[in-house]
Amino acid sequence: MQYVTSGESHGPKLTTIVTGVPAGLNLDEQSIASDMRRRQSGYGRGGRQIIETDTATITSGVRFGKTLGSPVSIDIVNKDWKNWTGKMAAFGNRPDECPREVTPRPGHADIVGFMKTNTDDCRDILERASARETAARVAAGAIARELLAEVGVEVFSWVKSIADVATDDSCLIDYTNNEIPSDLLARIEFSEVRCPDDEVTQRMIKRIDEAKEAGETCGGTFRVVATGLVPGLGSYSEATSRLTSKLAASIFSIPAIKGLEFGAGFAGVSQLGTRFHDEIAILSGSFVRKTNNAGGLEGGMTNGMPLIITAAMKPIPTCMNPLETVNLDTLEVAKSSKERSDVCAVPAAAVVAEAEVSLVLADAYIEMFGNTCMSDLKANLKHYKDRLSVISR
Numbered sequence: 001m002q003y004v005t006s007g008e009s010h011g012p013k014l015t016t017i018v019t020g021v022p023a024g025l026n027l028d029e030q031s032i033a034s035d036m037r038r039r040q041s042g043y044g045r046g047g048r049q050i051i052e053t054d055t056a057t058i059t060s061g062v063r064f065g066k067t068l069g070s071p072v073s074i075d076i077v078n079k080d081w082k083n084w085t086g087k088m089a090a091f092g093n094r095p096d097e098c099p100r101e102v103t104p105r106p107g108h109a110d111i112v113g114f115m116k117t118n119t120d121d122c123r124d125i126l127e128r129a130s131a132r133e134t135a136a137r138v139a140a141g142a143i144a145r146e147l148l149a150e151v152g153v154e155v156f157s158w159v160k161s162i163a164d165v166a167t168d169d170s171c172l173i174d175y176t177n178n179e180i181p182s183d184l185l186a187r188i189e190f191s192e193v194r195c196p197d198d199e200v201t202q203r204m205i206k207r208i209d210e211a212k213e214a215g216e217t218c219g220g221t222f223r224v225v226a227t228g229l230v231p232g233l234g235s236y237s238e239a240t241s242r243l244t245s246k247l248a249a250s251i252f253s254i255p256a257i258k259g260l261e262f263g264a265g266f267a268g269v270s271q272l273g274t275r276f277h278d279e280i281a282i283l284s285g286s287f288v289r290k291t292n293n294a295g296g297l298e299g300g301m302t303n304g305m306p307l308i309i310t311a312a313m314k315p316i317p318t319c320m321n322p323l324e325t326v327n328l329d330t331l332e333v334a335k336s337s338k339e340r341s342d343v344c345a346v347p348a349a350a351v352v353a354e355a356e357v358s359l360v361l362a363d364a365y366i367e368m369f370g371n372t373c374m375s376d377l378k379a380n381l382k383h384y385k386d387r388l389s390v391i392s393r
């Protein structure tokens, strides 16, 4: 399952085309809408989210709620386009009220894109570098998530820290089986910053308010977890088919992501080998691990334990208290450009990461169990699970 997106942040619409989706996958409009909404929410988002209510409209590849096996295309209309029709027109000349962007923001793609493409206007770069594009990815990810639901896989995320305010979530990730606390998802979705701890949620909100007041922005960290995975997705034999590398590439494809850990991560590797590695046991007829420091990945493959990813997002580069830069016309010292922007988008990035992880995992299922139709994929999966059952031997 592969996807490509197109569309500028203030153009008429975003488009996603997803290929390799098996026929016969049930899609639910409400589930797709729910993911689109979850990406838009989160305390610290800017004025743009008031204008937009992202609606994903499927224009091919689906009939009567089931995929056809042909490419699925999805449109998301930018409601803000009405304010940008002249400034982002495909043809004609630049209107007077649309000056060129010549004061690049440190931390954004502005100046490097300017140098790379020989443009005279950073808007040519920033329109596509904008994280608006991630709406199109979430639409693709929603399709992958539906496939995963049919094979018993759940993907979810929570925010671990915003700026210097962090939650201690170690009790939530010390899984010895695939069960998650029954109220965890409700607590995450209830929090305005996707943090399952009420008290820390309040402190995170306060931190975002303080940052906004100071013309600052906030980064942070989030976790993505996938449960219900069969062992053996990915490969130990070829570098490019290791699931670990595919997952890492997908997380690092999200704008502003600067760090990534699997399982116990960087802190975990200070432990010696006999403490770090997860002992093997049998539970209810299946091989399990007594701990999950590996984060569900061994040898480039899933090992049947929950997949646990932690990612770090840098603070958003558009600061209302601007940084020093250089005016690209005059080459004089200047203040970087101020655009309407978000103060914090860590909760949104977590939802985007769910989509990216879902796409990689759905692709891994398709690769291992068949890409033609869902009934064949599920039959192949059942055969594999039966073979793995220790009790049935």
Ligand code: EPS
Pocket: 009, 046, 047, 048, 049, 052, 080, 129, 130, 131, 132, 133, 135, 318, 339, 340, 341, 342
């Ligand atoms: C973004 C700047 C803001 C964000 C945008 C990402 O948009 P605007 O410049 O139109 O105010 O709100 O994110 C989204 C629109 C979105 O849907 O996530 C940027 O520069 O990356």
